[in-house]
Amino acid sequence: MNLIPLPAFQDNYLWVLHDGQRALVVDPGDAQPVLAFLRREGLQLDAILVTHHHPDHIGGLDVLRDATAARVWGPARETIPGPLTKLTDGDSITALGLRFEVLDVPGHTSGHIAYYCAGIDGTPLLFCGDTLFSGGCGRLFEGTPAQMLASLDKLASLPGATRVCCTHEYTLSNLKFARAVEPHNAELIHYTQRCEELRAQNLPTLPSTIEQEKQINPFLRTRLAAVAQAARMHDAATPPDDVAVFATIRQWKNEFK
Numbered sequence: 310m311n312l313i314p315l316p317a318f319q320d321n322y323l324w325v326l327h328d329g330q331r332a333l334v335v336d337p338g339d340a341q342p343v344l345a346f347l348r349r350e351g352l353q354l355d356a357i358l359v360t361h362h363h364p365d366h367i368g369g370l371d372v373l374r375d376a377t378a379a380r381v382w383g384p385a386r387e388t389i390p391g392p393l394t395k396l397t398d399g400d401s402i403t404a405l406g407l408r409f410e411v412l413d414v415p416g417h418t419s420g421h422i423a424y425y426c427a428g429i430d431g432t433p434l435l436f437c438g439d440t441l442f443s444g445g446c447g448r449l450f451e452g453t454p455a456q457m458l459a460s461l462d463k464l465a466s467l468p469g470a471t472r473v474c475c476t477h478e479y480t481l482s483n484l485k486f487a488r489a490v491e492p493h494n495a496e497l498i499h500y501t502q503r504c505e506e507l508r509a510q511n512l513p514t515l516p517s518t519i520e521q522e523k524q525i526n527p528f529l530r531t532r533l534a535a536v537a538q539a540a541r542m543h544d545a546a547t548p549p550d551d552v553a554v555f556a557t558i559r560q561w562k563n564e565f566k
Contacts, residue, residue: 310405310429312474314513315342320478321365322515324436326405326429331355333404334379335424335436336476340369344376356404359383359393360438361421366476380404386420396422414440414464416457417447425467433471435519437464442475443504443517444483446528448563454556458531465529469520480504480514483526486565490527490539490558497525531555 311329314322317339324335325346333356337343347354354377359367361384370390374381382402385395396402398413402424409424417439424436439447440457441464449457464473484501491497500521504514523529530536531554540557541547547557 310407312429312434312472312516313346314474314515315346316478317342318365322474322476322478322513323369324474324476326407326434327352328405331405333358334373335474336360336366336438337369337373338363338365338367340372340376343369343373347377353377354379357381358402358404358409358424358436359389360423360436360440360476361418362387362389363418363439366438384420384422387418398422409436412463414438414460416440416449416452416460419451421447421452421460423464425471433468434474434516435464435467435471436474438476440464440475441473441522441526441528442477442483443473443480443514443522444487444500444526445479445562446526446559449559454559455552457559458552458555461528465519465523467519469518469523471519472516473518473522474516478508478513478515480517481508486562487525487527489565490561491530491535493535494525500525527558528555531558 311327313325317323323337326333332352332354334343335358357379381393383389383393385397396411400411402409409426412423414421414423426434507514537554540554543561544557
């Protein structure tokens with residue numbers, strides 16, 4: 310299987326997975342990069358997976374569906390242009406002969422879902438939309454801090470080798486904030502250097518892995534003493550509970566320059 314992050318807009322990635330003949334695409338906010346890739350590689354688009362309803366994730370749906378007759382799957386609790394098969398936590402689908410488990414991960418939006426495959430060429434794979442980023446997480450546009458923390462806990466429980474295919478190249482800005490939270494995290498410093506080298510070559514920093522994120526991502530580390538202390542130093546009114554610490558870190562990131 311070939312995993313390709315197609316750049317779109319300013320910083321989106323439209324993930325394409327293909328076997329040399331058939332393909333699936335995740336969150337096609339723009340149809341044109343996908344159609345150009347399919348033509349160039351001689352691929353048939355079989356499936357479209359949608360994680361949430363934001364325009365930069367669904368804007369190309371109608372054009373792709375009309376051009377390819379691909380089947381569309383998406384979240385049951387969000388408004389997505391049909392026809393599509395609606396999914397919720399515990400469902401599973403088969404695309405390109407691969408089984409994907411559906412995970413409810415509300416927070417960024419109220420009905421956000423993710424797709425997890427336990428093994429593609431021997432390695433797990435996660436399409437997580439805008440819930441988990443490398444070094445960060447999505448803004449809480451519709452959900453609550455408690456929902457987002459539970460969603461991130463769910464993703465953090467996946468096998469460490471799981472490839473994290475999120476949909477924005479936000480890594481360097483996320484890592485700048487992460488270093489404000491944990492300035493002495495040696496793995497974070499090294500990871501930042503690696504990502505800076507990749508971006509200097511105009512290469513994607515993604516996919517990351519769950520294990521990598523657990524070492525460097527402050528939003529997966531809010532229960533650690535150092536992160537909780539940083540939250541209280543930023544806002545002394547932060548209560549000593551997990552959700553409050555997460556909420557403080559998320560609000561800090563919202564305001565961070």
